[in-house]
Amino acid sequence: MTFRGSVDKLFEPKNGNFLGLVQLTAKFDPDMQEHLRRIKDEMIHDHYLGKHIQNELIQLMGNKVQKTIIDRIKASKYFAVILDCTPDVSHKELLSLTIRYVSNGSTVPIGIYEHFIEFIEVKESTGKSLLDVLLDKLVTGFKFTSYQGPRL
Structure with missing residues (x-):
């Protein structure tokens, strides 16, 4: 199962399982929902959801x-x-x-x-x-x- 998709942006089709799970978590977690809202509204730019962090998570899990x-x-x-x-x-x-x-x-x-x-x-x-x-x-x-x- 792939971790990353072909698109690196939240709320875009084909953005992968990692970002998809982050989006799913936001449906049930108000803190994550607020964090994603700030990313979407460009209030924050360092959100730690990019491909480098994903690669680091893969490395740590491996x-x-x-x-x-x-x-x-x-x-x-x-x-x-x-x-x-x-x-x-x-x-x-x-x-x-x-x-x-x-x-x-x-x-x-x-x-x-x-x-x-x-x-x-x-x-x-x-x-x-x-x-x-x-x-x-x-x-x-x-x-x-x-x-x-x-x-x-």
Whole structure:
């Protein structure tokens, strides 16, 4: 589901799910309703609903989800790493990092879980190169990165 739409303005068609939810919230919240009225009447210009704030929210939510997944993996006794490379449409080689683990029941119900962690751009897809990327990720830690895809 897309977060942003093709239009960045409130009360416009195709302005996306984020602004749509802000507008919906304003129907039931008088403070949000007043805030949106001031934006619409151009009484305020810094309203923190633009694409940069939306990107920051996506980044923060992604970091939280990824941290939760990594904590679950650390709590498990067994895990496996799944690495797969494929070029995107701009011919950049991307490594998809997925981890499968067995939960011991301490954080989530006992079972086998598999989570995609992130895409990592790699220069070459040899076994040694992929091992080096994986070891670097394990040493430096995982940080959520939003892959933007190729520029068309």
